[in-house]
Amino acid sequence: xxxxxxxxxxxxxxxxxxxxxxxxxxxxxxxPFHGTVETTxxxxxxxxxxxxxxxxxxxxxxxxxxxxxxxxKGDLIVKIDDRIYAQKxxxxxxxxxxxxxxxxxxxxxxxxxxxxxxxxxxGIESAQAALNAxxxxxxxxxxxxxxxxxxxxxxxxxxxxxxxxxxxxxxxxATELVAEQxxxxxxxxxxxxxxxxxxxxxxxxxxxxxLQNTRIIAPQDGTLGEVTGRIGQYVSVGxxxxxxxxxxxxxxxxxxxxxxxxxxxxxxxxxxxDALGHQAFTGTIERFAPATGSEFSVIKSDNATGxxxxxxxxxxxxIAIDTDQPLTDRLVPGMSVVAKIDIAQESAAxxxxxxR
Numbered sequence: 001x002x003x004x005x006x007x008x009x010x011x012x013x014x015x016x017x018x019x020x021x022x023x024x025x026x027x028x029x030x031x032p033f034h035g036t037v038e039t040t041x042x043x044x045x046x047x048x049x050x051x052x053x054x055x056x057x058x059x060x061x062x063x064x065x066x067x068x069x070x071x072x073k074g075d076l077i078v079k080i081d082d083r084i085y086a087q088k089x090x091x092x093x094x095x096x097x098x099x100x101x102x103x104x105x106x107x108x109x110x111x112x113x114x115x116x117x118x119x120x121x122x123g124i125e126s127a128q129a130a131l132n133a134x135x136x137x138x139x140x141x142x143x144x145x146x147x148x149x150x151x152x153x154x155x156x157x158x159x160x161x162x163x164x165x166x167x168x169x170x171x172x173x174a175t176e177l178v179a180e181q182x183x184x185x186x187x188x189x190x191x192x193x194x195x196x197x198x199x200x201x202x203x204x205x206x207x208x209x210x211l212q213n214t215r216i217i218a219p220q221d222g223t224l225g226e227v228t229g230r231i232g233q234y235v236s237v238g239x240x241x242x243x244x245x246x247x248x249x250x251x252x253x254x255x256x257x258x259x260x261x262x263x264x265x266x267x268x269x270x271x272x273x274d275a276l277g278h279q280a281f282t283g284t285i286e287r288f289a290p291a292t293g294s295e296f297s298v299i300k301s302d303n304a305t306g307x308x309x310x311x312x313x314x315x316x317x318x319i320a321i322d323t324d325q326p327l328t329d330r331l332v333p334g335m336s337v338v339a340k341i342d343i344a345q346e347s348a349a350x351x352x353x354x355x356r
Contacts, residue, residue: 036344038263042314043253043271047333049225052077052242055213056085060233060241067226071218071244078229078241082214089207096200103193110190113182120176127169134165222246223332249331250321251283253339254293254314262343263288269319271339276330278338282322285341289316 058080065077141154222244229241251271255263267285272278292313294301319339321328 037340037342038255038259039338039340040253040255040259041336041338042255043251043337043339045249045273045331045333045335045337046252047249048246049333050219050222050244050246051240052216052219052244053238053240054078054080054216054235055237056080056210057236058082058084058214058234060229060231060235063227063229063231065224065227065242067224069224071222071224073218073220075218076215077218077224077227077244078216080214080216080235082211085207085211085214089204089211092200092204092207096197096204099193099197099200103190103197106190106193110187113179116179116182117176120172120179123172124169124176127165127172131162131165131169134162137161216241218244220244220246245333247329249333250286251319251337251339253317253319253337255317255341256312256314257292258312260288260315260317263317263341267341267343267345269339269341271319271337273331274336274338276327276335279327281325281328281331283319284322286318286320288318291315 060078061081062076062079064079065071065075071077141159225243225245227242229235235241251269253269253271263285265285265287269283269285270280271283272280292315294313321331
């Protein structure tokens with residue numbers, strides 16, 4: 001009797017052990033229960049959470065939005081007191097007007113200098129004509145003097161007139177040189193004035209940008225997170241005043257490296273979201289991460305020291321969510337997801353192509 005009981009107990013224990021092993025193999029999706037569906041619960045909804053901060057310092061005077069409010073691109077989130085920046089803009093515009101007036105005055109000076117050059121050239125022509133006349137008179141007087149037709153004093157007088165005409169020509173030529181140098185000076189100064197106008201325009205644009213930056217607006221459509229800016233609060237550059245979550249979200253599923261062998265871009269994905277009563281959604285593999293998650297960690301592990309235990313690494317897989325599905329508007333970054341991919345779909349598609 002005892003031997004029979006021991007024999008039954010042995011069989012029961014063996015059966016329980018075998019069943020336990022099969023349960024573990026089934027739970028871990030290992031052969032012979034390993035199917036074509038790869039599953040991971042290390043997956044989350046992701047999105048681009050944008051932190052909104054001022055680019056200049058000042059006191060907040062208006063916060064027209066509230067926490068978790070939906071906003072459109074360009075909606076005002078926070079306004080900083082802009083009186084100082086408005087006055088700086090007016091000051092910069094006044095300096096620009098002064099620089100432009102100086103440039104206009106330089107243009108008038110240039111035209112005046114060009115007129116002086118024309119006048120100087122006319123003076124040279126007049127002096128040259130006078131010199132030619134004086135020279136002819138002097139030469140005739142010298143001829144008459146040799147023939148004793150005129151007096152020595154008349155010859156000396158005409159000689160003095162000739163010398164004076166030469167001096168007048170030299171003076172006219174010098175006047176033209178001075179006028180040309182004045183024009184060159186004005187041209188060089190104009191370049192400096194043009195640079196001053198350019199600098200003044202840049203200053204106006206910079207102050208205008210500062211004035212615009214007193215209004216912190218939504219960069220795109222989305223939903224606000226917590227709005228931390230308060231009226232009367234002094235904020236500096238980089239102070240977080242709100243956060244914005246755009247409407248576009250996706251799923252990042254971290255599969256083990258042993259699950260990726262037959263995964264390709266474009267494969268269909270089904271996933272459920274814990275927060276929505278395990279509501280099922282569909283999507284498509286969009287791309288794979290260029291490295292495992294451990295490679296992006298701040299502190300890298302060193303496997304070249306001590307004992308080593310091999311651990312399967314996980315590689316993030318980005319999944320695009322199909323549009324026009326119920327409850328997709330309730331998906332927010334951070335929600336937990338269980339993702340499933342049937343890796344047999346690729347071979348099925350290939351078989352279909354071969355059949356065709």
